[in-house]
Amino acid sequence: xxxxxxxxxxxxxxxxxxxxxxxxxxENNLITSDVPIRKAENIVLTGSYTNxxxxxxxVIPGExxxxxxxxxxxxxDFEQENDPAIKQKWLFILLSWLWNNLNNxxxxxxxxxxxxxxFDYPHEIEGFIKYMPPSDGYDPSMHSQMENIDxxxxxxxxxxxxxxxxxxx
Numbered sequence: 001x002x003x004x005x006x007x008x009x010x011x012x013x014x015x016x017x018x019x020x021x022x023x024x025x026x027e028n029n030l031i032t033s034d035v036p037i038r039k040a041e042n043i044v045l046t047g048s049y050t051n052x053x054x055x056x057x058x059v060i061p062g063e064x065x066x067x068x069x070x071x072x073x074x075x076x077d078f079e080q081e082n083d084p085a086i087k088q089k090w091l092f093i094l095l096s097w098l099w100n101n102l103n104n105x106x107x108x109x110x111x112x113x114x115x116x117x118x119f120d121y122p123h124e125i126e127g128f129i130k131y132m133p134p135s136d137g138y139d140p141s142m143h144s145q146m147e148n149i150d151x152x153x154x155x156x157x158x159x160x161x162x163x164x165x166x167x168x169x
Contacts, residue, residue: 003111005032006097008039014096015089015167019074024086026071030094033059033067040070050074091119092163099160109152128155 011017022039025031040056043049056070094115102108109130116129126132140148
């Protein structure tokens with residue numbers, strides 16, 4: 001299984017994305033054009049929408065040139081650059097998606113290491129990176145390999161629970 005793209009249904013169920021969140025995820029190939037189009041369709045169904053949202057709701061998935069222009073209209077580069085929470089939200093989404101699909105990956109903690117590097121080594125997930133030394137006094141040399149993996153998985157789960165409270169509110 002590939003980690004990307006993340007399906008619309010999973011994102012919609014787990015967090016709310018702003019247009020800048022969608023734009024960042026789309027530009028970084030975490031999602032396909034299906035996500036912004038379906039978000040626009042859902043907004044249009046509420047009856048309160050902008051012209052760009054209405055037009056985007058009519059785009060056929062795969063026509064990325066059109067999606068790009070609508071996303072630029074719905075989220076300016078200035079707005080996106082000045083929102084540090086966007087990258088944190090996507091880190092949470094990716095790690096949640098991976099957690100929910102653990103059984104589809106031979107080495108999920110290796111996938112976490114890839115995400116860690118892709119996101120420029122965010123300190124908030126260092127606690128469940130295999131090669132990082134524990135900062136809480138835990139001594140891996142005193143435990144079995146399985147106990148160490150369980151320790152890392154618990155750290156990952158705790159991160160998801162904490163971030164879920166932030167991004168699901």
